Amino acid sequence: MNSKIHNSLKLKYVSNSPRELGSRFVFAGALLLSASLSAAPSSRRIVIGNDGKLDGVVNGYAWVAGSDGTNVISPNPCNNSGCFKNSGGKLCTKGTIPALTCSGMGTPSYKCNWDKDWGLVLGFNTAQPAGPWGNQAPQTIEVSYSSVAYAGSAGHFRLNAHVAGDPYSKQYCVDNYTPGAVVKANDMKSQCWFDTGEKLPSFRQVDTIGLLRVSENAPVAFDFCITAISAD
DSSP states (O other), rough: OOTGGGOOOOOOOOOOGGGGGGGGGGGHHHHOOOOBOOOOOOOOEEEEOSSSSSSSSOOOOEEEOTTTTTTEEEEOOOOOTOOOOSSSSEEEEEEEEEEEEESSTTTTTOEETTTTTTTTEEEEEEESSOOOOOGOOOSEEEEEEEOBBBBBOOOEEEEEEEETTSTTTTEEEETOOTTTTTEGGGGEEGGGGTTOOOOOOOOTTEEEEEEEEEEOSEEEEEEEEEEEEEEO
């Protein structure tokens, strides 16, 4: 249903057209200077610092980015001066995402405003200074998270990856990402909601990883935390 949510990621705090995310999606590192899935443990756990700075094979900064109308209650502000403070070893965010506006329900012309209302991303830069992961890139990545359930559901999540130099409308992803699932590069596809598209060849050129809380046909209240990140 949410076939285009990933296609227009832009920072809520530097709000321009959806196609202009570009360097803003790696602002934390630059400006703060800055297929099978399983749940097996990794030997290379990433340390989450109190200021959202990661340490280990991932060593960039964490950030949040929301689509049009998304209200981020925490962390707020999230801007050029930083996002996370006193994080206590995890990265948490809460707020609201507006309902999608859709037309043509039940017909071949069904469409929604996914390009503007895609949801909320809690993400991090893979390197510091911001840029491609490079030679230290792992073979797998896993992100553990917890989410408060509203109306009986903890929400629809995707794990996203962006390749340096690609348009920021292009994201590789794993749909319906479950906490702690181990992801290989080629598990991630450019149209993961259809389980199709290009496969990510490796993590070497990836500059951001993000956990996307997907927008829905009804308003969403989100409250979730990344509790651990591992790579191997």
